[in-house]
Amino acid sequence: MTDLERWAAVAGCQQAIHGFYLALDGGDFDAVAACMADRGIWHRQGRTLQGPAEVRQALSDRPAGRTTAHLVQNLVIDLEAPDRASARYMTLVYRVDAPAVPAGPVPLPPPLSISLHHERLSRSLDGRWLVEEKRGQRRFGD
Template sequence: MSLPENGSVEFALTLLLNRFFVYLDDRKYDELIRLFAANGVWHRQGVTLEGPSKILDALQARPADLTTRHLLTNVVPVVESADSVQAVMYITVFADNGPQQPSPLPMALPLQVGVYRARFVLIDEWRIAELRGDPTFRRADR
């Protein structure tokens, strides 16, 4: 595809990825799992989660006192065909496991910076077929 044809696809998938991380941070898990294909896979923290129900189970097990913010940058989608796209992006993660307190929380260094890779499929709309994150940097004290 030429750039004018796939520019809107690249924008749509960047927006989908932004939604994914906002839903994750805001604990909107029902909305997050709807971003996956029915057989979507998330390779998360060394575990392969297959299908929205397994993904939802893992997310609901997150500690209640965990506050996260995932900063998504350098998104590079590559259109492979009319219904298949891959993307690579950087994620910077801030996390706090303290008791809930009024905002803003005290700020520490990021927990990690990593490279994520995603594959998308066009079904009724674009969905995540596979998502994988690999830390490049991680704080030594965590």
């Protein structure tokens, strides 16, 4: 693997992770599900979700008035092979649950949590980086 190929793979993994959270915070659950490998696993809120369909279903259960912001920090990508990588990063999460979909900005709450995440990614045949396994552990928050 050349340096250029290595940096392109690292950038692709970073984009996959940031794209996941941008879609999640935007309520685009089809796009979130599309970030998962066919048998990808997301350990989420005490449940193990496997594959895009289970992820999409779990997210469809979120309250309609929920607004979130997941700020990804300290992102480190380790390439294990040209088509496999692992990632470590922190998220700072804000959340507001309103009775209905907000018409504009919501009030800024205190942070909900800071979590440490570990992720495994693989490159698909079409070149996209997909989540094979996603796991987070709260460091701060209730």
